[in-house]
Amino acid sequence: MDVMPKWAEVILVPLISLLLAAVLSALVILAIGENPWDALKLMVDGALGSTYGWGYTLYYATNFIFTGLAVAIAFHARMFNIGGEGQAVLGGLGVALVCLYIPFPHWSLALITASVGAALFGAAWAFIPAILQAKRGSHIVITTIMFNFIAAALLNYLLVGALKPAGSMEPATGKFPETTHLPSFQDMFSFGEATLFRGAPANISFFVAIAACIALWALIWRTRLGYEIRAYGHSESAAKYAGISPTKIIVVSLLISGGLAGMMAINNVQGEAERLVLNAVEGAGFIGIAVALMGRSHPLGVFLAAILFGFLYQGGAELALWTSIPRELIVVIQALVILFTGALDNMVRMPLERFFLSRRKPPKPDAKSTPAVGTN
Amino acid sequence: MDLLTLLQLLDSTLRLATPLLLACLAGLFSERAGIFDIGLEGKMLAAAFLSAAIAAVTGSVWLGLLAGIFASLLLSAIHGLASITFRGNQLISGVAINFLAAGLTVVIAQSWFAEGGRTPQLAGAARFNPITLPGAEALRDVPVLGPIYYELISGHTIIVYLALLIVPITAWVLFSTRFGLRLRAVGENPAAVDTAGISVVGLRFAAVAICGVLCGIAGAYLATALQAGFTKDMSAGRGYIALAALIFAKWRPVYCLWACLLFGFLQAIALRSDLIERVLQFNIQSQLLDALPYILTVVILAGFVGKAIPPRAGGEPYVKER
Numbered sequence: 001m002d003v004m005p006k007w008a009e010v011i012l013v014p015l016i017s018l019l020l021a022a023v024l025s026a027l028v029i030l031a032i033g034e035n036p037w038d039a040l041k042l043m044v045d046g047a048l049g050s051t052y053g054w055g056y057t058l059y060y061a062t063n064f065i066f067t068g069l070a071v072a073i074a075f076h077a078r079m080f081n082i083g084g085e086g087q088a089v090l091g092g093l094g095v096a097l098v099c100l101y102i103p104f105p106h107w108s109l110a111l112i113t114a115s116v117g118a119a120l121f122g123a124a125w126a127f128i129p130a131i132l133q134a135k136r137g138s139h140i141v142i143t144t145i146m147f148n149f150i151a152a153a154l155l156n157y158l159l160v161g162a163l164k165p166a167g168s169m170e171p172a173t174g175k176f177p178e179t180t181h182l183p184s185f186q187d188m189f190s191f192g193e194a195t196l197f198r199g200a201p202a203n204i205s206f207f208v209a210i211a212a213c214i215a216l217w218a219l220i221w222r223t224r225l226g227y228e229i230r231a232y233g234h235s236e237s238a239a240k241y242a243g244i245s246p247t248k249i250i251v252v253s254l255l256i257s258g259g260l261a262g263m264m265a266i267n268n269v270q271g272e273a274e275r276l277v278l279n280a281v282e283g284a285g286f287i288g289i290a291v292a293l294m295g296r297s298h299p300l301g302v303f304l305a306a307i308l309f310g311f312l313y314q315g316g317a318e319l320a321l322w323t324s325i326p327r328e329l330i331v332v333i334q335a336l337v338i339l340f341t342g343a344l345d346n347m348v349r350m351p352l353e354r355f356f357l358s359r360r361k362p363p364k365p366d367a368k369s370t371p372a373v374g375t376n
Numbered sequence: 377m378d379l380l381t382l383l384q385l386l387d388s389t390l391r392l393a394t395p396l397l398l399a400c401l402a403g404l405f406s407e408r409a410g411i412f413d414i415g416l417e418g419k420m421l422a423a424a425f426l427s428a429a430i431a432a433v434t435g436s437v438w439l440g441l442l443a444g445i446f447a448s449l450l451l452s453a454i455h456g457l458a459s460i461t462f463r464g465n466q467l468i469s470g471v472a473i474n475f476l477a478a479g480l481t482v483v484i485a486q487s488w489f490a491e492g493g494r495t496p497q498l499a500g501a502a503r504f505n506p507i508t509l510p511g512a513e514a515l516r517d518v519p520v521l522g523p524i525y526y527e528l529i530s531g532h533t534i535i536v537y538l539a540l541l542i543v544p545i546t547a548w549v550l551f552s553t554r555f556g557l558r559l560r561a562v563g564e565n566p567a568a569v570d571t572a573g574i575s576v577v578g579l580r581f582a583a584v585a586i587c588g589v590l591c592g593i594a595g596a597y598l599a600t601a602l603q604a605g606f607t608k609d610m611s612a613g614r615g616y617i618a619l620a621a622l623i624f625a626k627w628r629p630v631y632c633l634w635a636c637l638l639f640g641f642l643q644a645i646a647l648r649s650d651l652i653e654r655v656l657q658f659n660i661q662s663q664l665l666d667a668l669p670y671i672l673t674v675v676i677l678a679g680f681v682g683k684a685i686p687p688r689a690g691g692e693p694y695v696k697e698r
Contacts, residue, residue: 028480032484032486032487128674132677136679137679138674138678138679139623141414141467142414142616142619142620142623142677143677145414146616146620146673146674147674149666150670150671150674153666153667154667156663156666157663160661161661286471326482328478330479331475331479331482332476332480332483334475334479335475335480336472336476338468338471338475339476342464342469342472343458343459343462343464343465343466343469343472344457344458344462345462345464346462346463347458347464
C-alpha cells in the first residue's frame with residue numbers, strides 16, 4: 001500500500017535527501033575554513049552565470065545523462081552496474097577506432113557510426129560480467145569493478161603502444177580528422193555578431209543524450225522488453241513463473257546499460273578532446289550511480305539529476321580555481337548524495353511516512369470495509 | 377632464478393599480502409554476519425590518511441594506528457546505520473563510503489598540510505619499522521634455512537606478524553566460540569537467532585565494528601609501514617582485491633590467508649618485471665601485469681574454483697515483524 005502521496009514520493013524525498021547532503025557539504029566547507037555561502041555563489045556564478053559556464057555545465061551533464069541512464073536501466077532489472085567507468089573507457093576506444101580508421105565525408109555520418117562503435121564496445125565490456133552473473137552467479141558488482149581496473153590497464157597498454165602515433169611521447173592517440181569533429185554549441189547557437197558558448201565544450205551530443213532519455217523511457221514503459229525487465233526487477237520468481245528468462249533479462253539489460261555508458265564517449269572523446277587520452281572518463285561512470293539514485297531511475301529524473309551534477313562539476317572546478325577548496329569536494333558531495341538518496345533512503349522516508357499516516361483522515365465509522373490505515 | 381631472488385620475491389609477497397589479508401578478514405566478519413561490505417576500500421583509505429596524519433603530527437605511530445582505527449570505525453558506523461538500522465542497500469552504502477573516503481581524505485589533507493593532498497613524509501618512530509627476529513643475524517650464514525629465516529621470516533613490521541596471528545584467532549572466534557556461532561547464524565538465518573532471544577542488530581553491529589577495526593589496521597599499515605605517508609588514492613583497489621580473495625576463499629579464514637598470499641604474489645611479480653623477462657625470456661608490458669590480479673579474480677569468480685556459496689542472509693536487511 002502506498003503510504004505517501006505520489007508527489008511526496010517523487011519530489012519531497014529526493015529533495016530532503018539532497019538538502020541533507022547540501023547541509024553536510026556546507027559543514028565540510030565550513031570546517032576547512034571557507035564560507036559555504038560564498039562558495040555557493042561562486043559555483044552558481046561560474047556554472048550558470050554565463051553561456052560559457054552553461055556550456056561546461058551541459059557538457060558534463062551530457063556525460064552524466066549517459067552514465068546515469070546506464071545505471072538506471074540496470075537498476076530496473078535489480079542489477080547494480082558499477083562498471084560504467086570501464087564501459088565508458090571502452091566506448092572511448094570504439095569512438096577512437098571509428099574516427100581514426102574510417103574516412104568520413106561529413107560529421108553526421110561520423111557521429112552515427114561513432115555512436116554505434118561506442119555502444120558496441122561499451123556493451124561488449126558489460127557482456128562478460130552479465131553472462132557470468134546470469135550463468136555462473138558471479139556477483140555483478142565484483143566482476144564489473146574488476147572490469148573497470150582491467151579496462152584502465154587495457155587502455156593504458158594501447159595508448160603507450162599500438163594507438164600512439166609514431167614519434168609522440170604522450171600516451172594518447174593522434175588528433176581525429178577534421179570531418180569527424182562535432183559541431184559545438186558555439187557553432188550551433190552563434191548568429192551574426194553574438195557569439196554564445198565561446199570555447200565551451202558542449203556539443204551536439206547533448207541532444208543525442210536527450211534522445212537517449214526519451215528512447216529509454218519508451219523502452220522501459222512502452223515495450224514488452226521493458227515490461228519484462230521491470231517485472232524481473234520486482235520479483236525474480238514471479239517473472240520466471242510468467243515465462244520470462246532471467247538469463248535473457250540480465251544479459252539484455254546489461255548490454256543496454258553498457259552501451260549507454262559507452263556512448264558517453266561521443267561527448268567526451270569525439271566532441272571535446274577530439275582524440276583519445278588516458279583517464280578521459282574522469283569518474284563520470286561512478287557519478288552515474290549518484291545520478292540514477294537521485295533521479296529514481298526515471299529518465300526525466302536522470303536528466304534533471306545530471307544537470308545538477310553538471311552544475312556541481314563545473315561549479316567545483318570554479319571553486320578549485322578561485323579558492324583553496326580542492327576539486328575532490330565534488331567527490332564528497334557525490335558520496336553524500338549517494339548515501340542519502342541511496343543507502344539512507346529509509347532515514348528520510350520513515351519519518352515522512354509516519355507524518356503522512358498521522359494526517360490520514362480516519363475511515364468513516366459506518367464503512368463496511370476494514371480500514372486500511374496502518375497496515376502494510 | 378636463484379634462492380635469494382626467490383626469497384626477496386616471497387618477502388615482498390608477504391608484505392603486499394598483509395593489507396589484503398587484514399581487509400579480507402575484516403570482510404569475513406562482516407559478510408559472515410550477513411552484511412556485505414564493498415566499503416573496505418574506503419575504510420582502508422580513511423584509516424591510511426588519519427593514521428599518517430596523526431603519526432606525522434604526534435610522531436608516534438601507535439597513536440597513528442589508533443587514529444586510523446577510529447577513522448575506519450566511523451565509516452563502519454555509517455555503514456551499520458545505513459544497512460542495519462535503516463535497512464538500506466548495503467552495496468550502495470559501501471559505494472558511498474568509498475567515495476566519501478576518496479574525497480574527504482584529499483580535501484582534509486589539502487587544508488591540513490597543504491601539500492597537494494598528501495601527508496608529510498614519515499620517518500623514525502612515526503613509522504612501523506622492521507623487526508629483526510632473535511638470532512636472525514647469527515643464523516644468516518646457515519645454508520638454505522639461514523637465508524629463509526633472515527630474508528623471509530625476519531625483518532617485517534609488527535603488523536605483518538599481527539595479521540598472520542589474526543588468522544587463527546579469527547578461525548577460533550568464528551568456529552569455536554559462542555559469539556562466533558551466533559555471528560555465523562545471523563548471517564545464515566537471522567530469524568532463528570532472533571527467536572532464540574539474541575539481538576540480531578547487536579550482533580551485526582559487533583561484526584561491522586570488528587570489520588572496522590581490522591580495516592583500520594590495514595589502512596594504517598599502508599601509510600605507516602608499507603609506505604611512509606599518505607598519498608591520494610593509495611589503497612589502489614586493495615579493498616576490492618580483498619573482497620575477491622574473500623570469495624576465492626569461500627568465506628573461510630585459513631583459505632583467506634592462501635588467497636591473499638596468492639594475490640600478494642601477483643602484485644609482487646608485477647613490481648619485478650625484470651624478473652619475468654629473465655625467467656620467461658620475453659617482456660610483458662607492465663600494464664598487463666597490473667591487470668593480472670583483476671583478470672585472475674574474474675576467472676576465479678567464473679567458477680573455476682568450484683562453487684562459492686555466500687552466507688545465505690548476506691545483503692538482506694533483517695525485518696523483525698512483517
